[in-house]
Structures are given as structure tokens and as C-alpha cells.
Amino acid sequence: MRKLPRAFYDRDTIVVARDLLGKYLVHESRGVERIGRIVEVEAYLGPHDLAAHSARGLTERTQVMFGPPGHAYVYMIYGMYFCMNVVTEREGHASAVLLRALEPVANIGERTQGPGLLCRAMRIDKRLNGYDLTGKNFYIAAPNKSEPVVIVKRPRVGVDYAGHWARRHLRFYVKGNPFVSKR
DNA sequence: TGCACGATGAAC
DNA sequence: TTCATCGTGCAC
Numbered sequence: 001m002r003k004l005p006r007a008f009y010d011r012d013t014i015v016v017a018r019d020l021l022g023k024y025l026v027h028e029s030r031g032v033e034r035i036g037r038i039v040e041v042e043a044y045l046g047p048h049d050l051a052a053h054s055a056r057g058l059t060e061r062t063q064v065m066f067g068p069p070g071h072a073y074v075y076m077i078y079g080m081y082f083c084m085n086v087v088t089e090r091e092g093h094a095s096a097v098l099l100r101a102l103e104p105v106a107n108i109g110e111r112t113q114g115p116g117l118l119c120r121a122m123r124i125d126k127r128l129n130g131y132d133l134t135g136k137n138f139y140i141a142a143p144n145k146s147e148p149v150v151i152v153k154r155p156r157v158g159v160d161y162a163g164h165w166a167r168r169h170l171r172f173y174v175k176g177n178p179f180v181s182k183r
Numbered sequence: 184t185g186c187a188c189g190a191t192g193a194a195c
Numbered sequence: 196t197t198c199a200t201c202g203t204g205c206a207c
Contacts, residue, residue: 042190051190061203078191079200085190098190116191158190 001026001141006134009069013088013095017043018172020086020097022146024105028137029123036102036112036122038140040173040180042156044085046095051162054094064130066094072138074119074129081116084124086133086140100157100171103179114181150175157183 001024009016025036044052044065053075054065064073065087073085073096085096102112102122110121119125133139153169160166173180 044190053190056204059204075190076202078189079202081191083190100190114191156190161189 001143003134003139003141004070006068006070009086009088009133010090011088013043013045013097014170016086016088017041017097017170018151020099020140021151021172021174022143022149024141024143025099025102025122026139026141027122027124027128032107034108034122035106036108036118037105037143038099038101039103039177040099040101040113040171042098042100042172043170044096044098045170046089046093049095049162050165051156051159052095054096058094062094065096067091067130070133072124072128072131072133074124074126074131076126077116082119082125083115084119084122084128101173101179101181103177113179157181 020038020041023038027034047054053062058066068091069087071087073087074082077083085098088095100115102118108121111117112121131138152173152175154171155167156171
């Protein structure tokens with residue numbers, strides 16, 4: 001596998017989102033290396049995107065989104081789940097890609113369809129917020145062999161409050177993959 | 184200092 | 196459609 005370099009993340013957020021499909025998310029914790037193939041993502045385009053957390057400006061929670069690309073933005077949602085994003089584009093742009101579903105590859109014993117379940121199965125929690133994904137133990141890599149994927153575009157999930165931004169097709173998933181979340 | 188609510192998931 | 200469960204953001 002080839003670990004993705006910072007330059008991968010320092011590009012247009014929609015391009016990064018689509019390009020993340022088929023890549024491998026890797027997390028080693030307590031001596032266990034868990035690997036999942038990314039099959040569903042959503043793009044959040046920055047402070048002007050009313051569905052993005054960064055739309056409310058720089059806060060303690062969202063500071064990682066405003067930071068340099070290639071870092072993990074992990075936050076708690078509904079008091080019981082975590083969601084993981086990868087920060088994209090230049091520092092200050094405050095855009096990110098939410099990882100919504102994985103296809104299990106190695107050492108995953110729980111369901112991974114949906115952002116909350118994905119984090120639970122991969123043992124991702126808030127301790128990893130701000131983690132540099134170009135480092136060790138927690139990163140994204142391109143597999144040695146990857147099948148070309150057909151990408152489906154849909155509106156994002158759970159952002160109906162965001163006006164016209166809610167209608168944009170910024171959710172991307174691998175067509176026909178059984179691990180894509182049901183919505 | 185208080186409180187409404189959410190980029191969810193599961194049960195009913 | 197309802198509920199579990201709590202950190203965040205903003206009102207007061």
C-alpha cells in the first residue's frame with residue numbers, strides 16, 4: 001500500500017472526496033491493525049457551505065477544519081457516536097470530507113455502514129481529533145491493486161436545514177457496494 | 184450558567 | 196416516528 005501524502009489532501013474538496021473512494025483507511029490501536037475500504041463519503045466545502053460545521057466560524061470544536069490538510073477532524077455527535085473527516089485544501093479554507101462507510105478488509109468485527117458505526121468499528125474517537133494522517137498508526141493508503149469504481153452522486157444526509165446547500169450532490173459512494181449506508 | 188439541538192443509529 | 200445521550204455554541 002502507498003500512504004497518501006499531504007498533497008493528496010491539498011486539492012479541491014470534491015476531487016479529494018471522489019478520489020478517496022476505494023482507498024484504505026488504516027488504524028492500529030492496542031497492537032491491532034484495522035483496515036477498511038472507503039466506499040461512501042461526503043464533501044463539506046468550507047465556511048460558505050451552510051451544512052459544514054465551519055459555517056459558524058472558527059470555534060474550539062472546528063479549529064482542526066481550519067487547519068492544514070491531511071489531518072483528522074473527529075467530533076462527537078448525538079452524545080454517543082463519533083464522526084471522522086479528513087481536512088482538505090489549504091490552511092484556513094476549513095473544508096473536509098466525512099467518511100460515511102467502509103467495506104471491511106482486515107480485523108473489523110462490527111458493522112461499518114454509517115459514520116458513527118464506522119468510527120466505533122475502527123476504534124476512532126476524539127483522542128484522534130487533529131491527528132496527522134501522514135504519520136504512523138492512523139492513515140489512508142492506496143491499495144496495490146484497485147478496481148475502477150463507478151461513483152454515484154446524491155445529496156448529503158441529515159443536513160436539510162442547510163437550504164440550497166442541502167440539495168447539492170456532495171455525497172459520493174461506490175455504485176452497488178453493499179456496505180454503503182442505508183438512507 | 185443554562186439550554187436547545189445535532190454531518191446517528193436502532194427500536195417501535 | 197421516537198428515543199438514547201452529551202458536547203458544543205449561543206443566548207441570557
